[in-house]
Amino acid sequence: MPGSDAPSLGLRMAMELRALILLPLCFPGLQGQSPEVQRRREGDALYFECPYTAQTEGWHIKYWCLQKGGRCQEVVNTYYGHEKKFKDGRIKIEDNATSKTLFINMTDLKAEDSGTYFCAIYQHYNQYIPLRVVTLDVFKELLKWELDTLAVQCPNSNSVVWCRREQTDCTVLVEGQTSSRRSAIQSLQDRASIKYAQETPTVTMEKLQTQDSGVYWCVVGSEHTQIMEVVLSVFKRTQQHTAEESGNISVQCHYKIAAYGAASKAWCKKEEGNTCNVLVTTSSEPPAGPSTAREGVRIQDDTQQGTVTITMEQLQVQDSGVYWCALQERSGLFRMEEVTLSVSKALTPGGFPDTEGKSRKILLGDSPEPSSNGNTFIILSVVLLILFLLALITSIALGVRHYKLLGRTGHREAEDTSDRPEGTAQPGSAGRRESSQDDSQGPAYINLDVQSQPSPQDPLYCNVEPSQAHRNPQHVEYAVIAFNHSPRSGRE
Structure with a gap:
């Protein structure tokens, strides 16, 4: 097809529209119906229902047709109520007279199954009563890594064009490409080729890149009719x-x-x-x-x-x-x-980034450099140990000093007691009574110490307990009171 232009999406839609216009003309029952569009990837299934009315209930043979040139190309049918299968059993039909519904099941779909289908009831002499129409679009979904190679077999055809679908048209990569399109995707065109093996065209794309992801078509004929669609996704490592x-x-x-x-x-x-x-x-x-x-x-x-x-x-x-x-x-x-x-940025031994952009290391012999957390733990341990030792030494020193003070105080009290005259009251000492074990056998003495210096006019009292006063005393108890008078000037 040298010199032919790239097939546009608008042209393809026009061809499909023309086919849909011819379809009601051949099958008047489809007038007023808008064809449904069902899009499936290869390997999926299509489940389709076609209800019919009571007027057609007596006609038993029903068909699932592929629309070709405005005519019915029979795919599968019910013959005397028996289910029949198409080719390898991927497509089957079932007529449920109770619900007055015709069921179509297409499994393991392939790209070549794409097309416009309708279910119909056979009338006579190749005349059909259409029930429901659907446009089926089956595409290949391929997942590849970068630098992988894509190899796709298009349906048998002597002239195949491989194009990439854009927003408004399909840019041809192999066969029929125009000079205006070559410059935009030169790299992709250099990596794409079509080879024939036993009349089967195989499209190859090498050194795939992520930008190669997209939708591609195999198209044939002078009208560039799509016969297969490929959705390619390329991923990078x-x-x-x-x-x-x-x-x-x-x-x-x-x-x-x-x-x-x-x-x-x-x-x-x-x-x-x-x-x-x-x-x-x-x-x-x-x-x-x-x-x-x-x-x-x-x-x-x-x-x-x-x-x-x-x-x-x-x-x-x-x-x-x-x-x-x-x-x-x-x-x-x-x-x-x-x-x-x-x-x-590299971290210094203290755990802070090096502001000069260079890493500094402190090596201690051949030992590995400790981490900042280890340094902090060691420093805290040493500080706590020093504080504990200081506290222990201070406690021992205070204890020794207190012990010495207690010893000195006791020694002085003993000296004061031994130097003081027996039975003499000293100023500043508390009054006390000393007696022998048996008051009746010896004289008793009372030593009275006065805290302050009394005046000669101040009276003094001596209290004697009644238990110590005998009715017939045999001994005399007396008290000795001594005062240390300070000298007074001009008085005696």
Whole structure:
């Protein structure tokens, strides 16, 4: 189909509308009916009901038809009330006379099952009474990883066009592409191809990327009629790494040896937009895109294991960002894996960030550097031990001093008692009575100490208990009272 334009969505809708207009003309019973649209992915099922009226109850043969050119292409029918199956048993029909309803069940749907269907009652001479119409859209849903290869077999056709559906039309990728469309998706067109094997066309798309996700059609004929729809979702592999400033990291990315063992590999940093700045590459040729060499970045490709290893040394905070392991080709870079790197400031031994951006270490011999929590615990333990020792020493000193004071006080009291004349009252001492064990056998004495110096005119009293006064005393009890008078001037 060289020179033909891309099939537009509006053209396809016009063709379907024309078919729907012809359908009521061939089947008047469908006039006024709006076809339902049922969208299913491959492997799903369609369950459809077609009620009918009592007027048609006597007609037993009912059909499930695929509309082709305004006519009924029989898919499955009921013959004398018996259920019949289509091909491999995926489609069956059942007539319930009690509920006056025709049931259609299509299981394990395939992309080639897409089309406009209707259920009908056979009248005579290839005449049908349509009951209900539905447009079935069955699509393939494919999930792929980046750098995977897509291979899709379109239904048998001698001329197949592979296009990508956009908002208003379908942009052709293989066969019939126009120059106005090639520049917009040149990379995707270079990776798409159609090959025929035993008259079966196979569409291939290589080096898939996330931006390849979308809806694709196989279309045929001069009118570009859709025969299959593919919904493609491409996912990227990701890694996340964290490191401290002045540290190192090592990143490994894997690939399929058979497909990409001989390809050049690159390590680039994602910039604004879709630009990825190449830092290091295994290719001897300069990259097609932007490139900036950076010291301390090395790349090694192990083609035996299918592994690319990237090493970055002396990391800085500004090295944080998004990086790609990528295939490097003349047409550009194709991402293998996306790596997110986060570099944080190094911490000092005290647990605070180094404001100068350099890590400082204090080494004590060959022992490892303790953590900040360990340092704090040791310091607190030493301080508490010192305080405890000080408290213990202070308590012992106070106890010894108190003991010595008590000893001295007792010695002085003993000296004062021995030096004081017996039976003499001293000023400042309390009055007390001393007697022998038996008052009746010896004289009794009363020593009276006066706290203050009395005046000669002040009377003195001596109280004697009645028990101590004998009616016939044989001994005389007396009291000796002594005063220490202070000298008075001019008086005697």
